[in-house]
Amino acid sequence: MSRTLPLWDALVATLRNVGRPMVTEPLPWHAARERKDRYRATFALVHNELGEEACIGCKMCEKICPSQVIDVVAGGRKESPVTGKKRGYCDDFTLDLNACLVCELCVQVCPEDAILMLRERTPVGFSREDLVLSMDRLYANEKPEALAWHSGSVFAEIQDPERGLTPPEEDA
Amino acid sequence: MSFALSLLTGVVLGSLAMFVAAWSIWWERKFAARLQSRPGPTEVGPIGLLQPLADGLKLMQKEIIIPRAADKLLFVISPAVAAAGTLALFAVIPWSETVGVAGDLNIGLLWIFAVGALLVLPQWVAGWASNNKYALLGAMRSAAQSVSYEVPLLLSGMVPILLAGSFQMDEIVAAQQGGRWFAFWPPGPGALAFGLFYLCSLAEANRIPFDIPEAESELIGGVTTEHTGMIGVVLQLAEYLHTLVTAAVCATLFFGGWEGPGAWFGMEGFLAEGLHWMVLKTLVLFALVFWIRWSWMRYRSDQLLKICWHYLIPASLALLAVTAIWVRLVEGA
Numbered sequence: 001m002s003r004t005l006p007l008w009d010a011l012v013a014t015l016r017n018v019g020r021p022m023v024t025e026p027l028p029w030h031a032a033r034e035r036k037d038r039y040r041a042t043f044a045l046v047h048n049e050l051g052e053e054a055c056i057g058c059k060m061c062e063k064i065c066p067s068q069v070i071d072v073v074a075g076g077r078k079e080s081p082v083t084g085k086k087r088g089y090c091d092d093f094t095l096d097l098n099a100c101l102v103c104e105l106c107v108q109v110c111p112e113d114a115i116l117m118l119r120e121r122t123p124v125g126f127s128r129e130d131l132v133l134s135m136d137r138l139y140a141n142e143k144p145e146a147l148a149w150h151s152g153s154v155f156a157e158i159q160d161p162e163r164g165l166t167p168p169e170e171d172a
Numbered sequence: 173m174s175f176a177l178s179l180l181t182g183v184v185l186g187s188l189a190m191f192v193a194a195w196s197i198w199w200e201r202k203f204a205a206r207l208q209s210r211p212g213p214t215e216v217g218p219i220g221l222l223q224p225l226a227d228g229l230k231l232m233q234k235e236i237i238i239p240r241a242a243d244k245l246l247f248v249i250s251p252a253v254a255a256a257g258t259l260a261l262f263a264v265i266p267w268s269e270t271v272g273v274a275g276d277l278n279i280g281l282l283w284i285f286a287v288g289a290l291l292v293l294p295q296w297v298a299g300w301a302s303n304n305k306y307a308l309l310g311a312m313r314s315a316a317q318s319v320s321y322e323v324p325l326l327l328s329g330m331v332p333i334l335l336a337g338s339f340q341m342d343e344i345v346a347a348q349q350g351g352r353w354f355a356f357w358p359p360g361p362g363a364l365a366f367g368l369f370y371l372c373s374l375a376e377a378n379r380i381p382f383d384i385p386e387a388e389s390e391l392i393g394g395v396t397t398e399h400t401g402m403i404g405v406v407l408q409l410a411e412y413l414h415t416l417v418t419a420a421v422c423a424t425l426f427f428g429g430w431e432g433p434g435a436w437f438g439m440e441g442f443l444a445e446g447l448h449w450m451v452l453k454t455l456v457l458f459a460l461v462f463w464i465r466w467s468w469m470r471y472r473s474d475q476l477l478k479i480c481w482h483y484l485i486p487a488s489l490a491l492l493a494v495t496a497i498w499v500r501l502v503e504g505a
Contacts, residue, residue: 011467011468014207014463015467017206018206020209021209022206022209022210023209024209024211026211
């Protein structure tokens with residue numbers, strides 16, 4: 001008789017769970033997932049406040065990139081049609097997200113705050129080519145409302161407060 | 173009952189049985205989850221009710237992989253034979269006084285034992301045709317188990333036959349009219365016979381605690397190892413159908429069939445009898461299978477056969493003797 005009792009105990013033990021509150025919570029699949037303030041994924045090239053392309057083709061991002069996904073073709077120094085001063089230009093800029101580590105070192109070194117990151121979700125594509133950001137696509141990504149919190153000058157401010165935020169016009 | 177009407181009832185009942193078997197997978201997952209303090213399926217449909225549809229849609233898209241060394245014809249038809257044979261068991265179940273295909277077959281219970289015993293054949297064939305050691309081991313265990321549990325199943329099934337004096341399913345129900353359900357009356361043998369019959373039916377249908385032929389943890393699913401896609405589903409469906417028909421047979425033999433508890437108190441109308449009582453009893457006994465499945469562990473192969481030959485067969489023989497004495501002395505048959 002004692003050998004059959006555990007069977008009964010097992011039945012009672014499992015049935016008792018039916019009335020109890022559930023231990024497992026349903027997965028929050030239907031709730032919109034909150035995106036953290038500092039979330040960032042894809043890149044954008046931006047214009048400066050004078051309406052010019054901010055990138056001066058200095059190739060610092062290309063040099064610091066650990067996975068060497070950035071390819072910059074410098075355009076040489078020319079006279080700016082807006083200010084009349086000479087400044088550098090960039091002829092072509094390619095960023096291959098396939099191998100990008102999202103380390104944002106390119107953003108940190110940029111002296112002109114020309115390359116920034118977006119608070120949008122990670123881009124997806126059907127082919128590897130879909131994830132290669134050409135210069136046109138990088139400028140198309142310039143959405144002021146979606147820019148991430150940081151830029152090169154913000155990083156400079158954090159790391160060296162005495163230097164202060166560098167006004168872009170002084171550099172130009 | 174005319175042939176056409178029987179045919180129509182058969183089609184409707186068969187479809188309903190398969191429908192219930194499909195949805196019982198939802199019920200099993202939900203019930204098992206509640207037994208383990210989990211929510212179970214919640215995503216597809218309200219409280220996950222459409223989960224079987226989603227599962228079916230997914231499984232229909234799966235490729236049916238037939239192993240190169242398999243016996244292709246047997247491999248493909250064995251699940252269909254298993255499902256068809258199990259559906260044939262539903263034929264003799266009387267669902268109510270009027271609903272049923274062949275509830276008045278004079279060898280009703282014999283039909284259930286005979287076809288139920290045949291069902292070991294498609295299981296064995298499925299395992300053999302797979303040409304897989306796990307499937308073959310599962311099939312051998314299944315055959316050994318089914319054949320040995322057939323004996324106490326038959327012997328304990330003889331108890332209601334002795335009490336009712338007939339093999340005919342609706343006469344067995346008729347003998348229980350007036351609240352004299354065999355599970356409660358006569359006190360003792362009936363309830364014990366129900367317990368034995370139910371346990372042996374679990375073994376026949378390869379359910380836990382007697383599901384060593386499938387034993388995912390050691391046999392990777394036994395007979396079903398190589399069956400993929402829809403043919404695997406049909407094999408699984410046959411098992412659920414077998415469990416369902418087992419519940420229906422138990423309800424008929426031991427719980428008064430379509431008679432409701434209202435009849436105990438001399439009431440009439442829907443409380444006393446009707447199709448709904450039979451369905452309710454079947455579903456409750458069906459749920460009991462899941463309750464047992466998620467509470468007990470499976471027995472080892474040798475324990476399984478030992479339980480059968482050392483305990484269940486002597487017990488059922490003794491029960492049969494006691495019932496025979498009861499029938500002779502008390503009821504004066």
